[in-house]
Amino acid sequence: MRLSKPAVASLVVAGSILGASLAVLAADAFQDRHMAMETVGDAMKPLGAIAKKQVPFDAAAVKASATTIAENLEKAAKLFPAGSGGGESKARPEIWTDAAGFEKAMKDAHAAAVALQSVKDEAAFGPALGALGGTCKSCHDRYRMAKQ
């Protein structure tokens, strides 16, 4: 089949638009997941303050922070489309080469945040926060690079 010149031209244009849209979507995914993870980081801070005994234990405050963390982890987990690494992103290629491992790490973190939501007393708070922190560390250790 031979294509006419206008047909080739429109194919090229359509392809470019598709490529550009994918690039924009990848950039959007990076921005959106970055925001979500920053929100998680900010929500960890009041929990850290309780653990450091700078602020008294407050079940409602813990639940609020844990809920923010769980919601944003769920959001972020869907924002790692293939090809959205590189540039400013600290995402390591293992996120895509070991997609199953990454998915499990995000699920583990989410489950730990959900468990923290229902903590009622200080005795249960320490271990529950430790469990959540452990999931942050192991996932970042494997899938996030150092960059300042």
Next chain:
Amino acid sequence: MTKRRTLAALVALLAAGAAAFCLLTSPDPLPVAAIPAHAVDLRNGETLYHAGSCLACHRPSDEASGVDPGLPSGGRPFPTPVGVFYPQNLTPDSETGIGRWTEADFVNAMRRGISPRGTHYFPAFPYASYRSMTMADLLDLRAYLMSLRAVRSPPREADVPLVPLARRGVGLWKQVAFRQPLFSADPARPAWWRRGAYLANAPGHCGECHTPKNWLMVADESRHLAGGPHPGGEGKVPSLRGLLARKKYKDVGDLVLALQNGETFGYEHLSSGGMAAIQESLARLPETELRAIAEYLLSLE
């Protein structure tokens, strides 16, 4: 006639070059007589083990099943720009670990970067820092490792191009790197500061990542702990200087909490680029030792 002469000269030059290479790269181990008699302090050995975060690199591979991840049985891939290394099994297994290593073998590995077989280790194993450890500390560390449960985990050769030649060539690098003065803490400083400085620089080997390297791949001490490119080839390692002025930590207590808890307490920058595993090791240090390290680090301007 001239052709033959040129050829002869070329062969002579090559032979001289090869001889010089052999001479300059020849491993130079400490003799057994250099190891003093020593009364072992296992608790000190354990402190050094955690200060050096040995487990962070000598962890078993994530894929190894049924292996205690809390023991340094080695094998977890350690990627670098020159290739992938598989750290040594540090448990006392006699076939695959350090069970049959003599004290001299251990000291030569740590101080001279030479294996019991007499070959150079690649400096991904940070002996450039460990060579500043005291003999007593090295022997205590060895005794602590020998007290761990033996795990079978066979060694695996590095995935580096031209391994035998590259390994021998490490001798040339040592000619430069070992000319650097050994670390010694400023005697004018108080004892706790000197302790923290020793732990951070000798066993702790912070500078292996946090001090940038010059073009010869040797630490550029004019920029000691000032941060630079990540030696793994991805991203950057932050500076440890001016942590107070840059408001990274409020005070010594704050940095101690950060090193003890890392991201769990909201210190989010302690889990990137391999630091999470190091923080987990440091968290096992007695608080007095950790406080000494924090005091030293926060004094760096």
